[in-house]
Amino acid sequence: MKFEPLNNSATKEIWQAFNDAFSNYEVPIQMPYEKFQKMGNRRGLNLDISLGAYEGKKLVGFVGNAEGNWNGKKTIYDCFTGIINDYKGKGLGKALLENSIIRSKELGFEQYLLEVITTNEKAYKLYASKGFKIVREFDVYSSKCENIRFSSDNLMDNDIKIIQTPDWNQFKGMWDILPSWQNSIDSVKRAKDTFEIVAAYLQSDCLGYLILDTETGDIPQLAIEKDYRRKGIASTLLKKAAENRKQDFKLSLLNIDSDYKQFICFMKKHEIPIIAKQYEMLCEL
Numbered sequence: 001m002k003f004e005p006l007n008n009s010a011t012k013e014i015w016q017a018f019n020d021a022f023s024n025y026e027v028p029i030q031m032p033y034e035k036f037q038k039m040g041n042r043r044g045l046n047l048d049i050s051l052g053a054y055e056g057k058k059l060v061g062f063v064g065n066a067e068g069n070w071n072g073k074k075t076i077y078d079c080f081t082g083i084i085n086d087y088k089g090k091g092l093g094k095a096l097l098e099n100s101i102i103r104s105k106e107l108g109f110e111q112y113l114l115e116v117i118t119t120n121e122k123a124y125k126l127y128a129s130k131g132f133k134i135v136r137e138f139d140v141y142s143s144k145c146e147n148i149r150f151s152s153d154n155l156m157d158n159d160i161k162i163i164q165t166p167d168w169n170q171f172k173g174m175w176d177i178l179p180s181w182q183n184s185i186d187s188v189k190r191a192k193d194t195f196e197i198v199a200a201y202l203q204s205d206c207l208g209y210l211i212l213d214t215e216t217g218d219i220p221q222l223a224i225e226k227d228y229r230r231k232g233i234a235s236t237l238l239k240k241a242a243e244n245r246k247q248d249f250k251l252s253l254l255n256i257d258s259d260y261k262q263f264i265c266f267m268k269k270h271e272i273p274i275i276a277k278q279y280e281m282l283c284e285l
Contacts, residue, residue: 043077043181138278
């Protein structure tokens with residue numbers, strides 16, 4: 001078994017190994033190639049700093065990494081990690097992680113960031129044994145548009161616009177929590193062609209905004225100016241996102257801080273359930 005940079009493999013080979021590795025996951029994944037490419041682009045996948053495990057020339061395991069600045073430190077982020085089914089249970093995940101940590105240190109990274117589903121105890125214990133600590137717990141919400149509950153009492157007749165040039169500093173001023181890596185401004189910018197940004201206005205003042213992936217239904221950011229909360233603006237933006245969608249189209253909100261009580265109440269009001277929980281974990285290098 002040898003460990004080499006993942007740029008030795010073609011993207012389609014990585015994609016095939018990804019689908020093999022996650023075919024019997026807790027939530028089985030069989031991702032179309034184009035969606036796999038978009039996922040990697042949004043998360044910042046960089047094959048030069050990623051790692052593959054090879055049996056001869058065959059890719060049997062992988063760690064897809066990204067790089068960026070996180071809380072002021074040079075950070076490597078685990079976009080996805082997997083082992084193809086024929087090689088599971090052989091300690092390969094541990095070896096991949098150990099080699100990825102060593103290489104990340106050599107490349108000058110200061111910390112290593114990742115997320116793991118809370119019910120995946122094996123992976124969690126592995127990360128914890130290598131120095132990763134829980135930073136936050138995340139909730140993942142998802143619902144078909146037709147099942148989301150809206151009440152006319154909770155909606156406002158705001159001026160809703162699609163905006164092309166967001167004022168990110170203004171948007172950041174509306175935040176109560178720091179978005180996760182894949183919901184961050186950098187992630188949205190990397191995949192800007194897939195997102196639509198809708199905002200509520202009172203005359204020329206922006207009161208809140210929502211970012212929507214019109215293909216997948218993912219909503220990475222939703223925020224309202226503090227002085228205008230509890231006035232139905234968030235509900236109005238959510239309803240706008242849900243309007244005129246095909247049957248069974250889902251809206252999803254991934255990696256929402258589990259301690260964000262206002263958001264929990266908002267999700268309950270609209271009857272959008274939690275479908276999974278994740279840990280955000282960080283290792284100082």
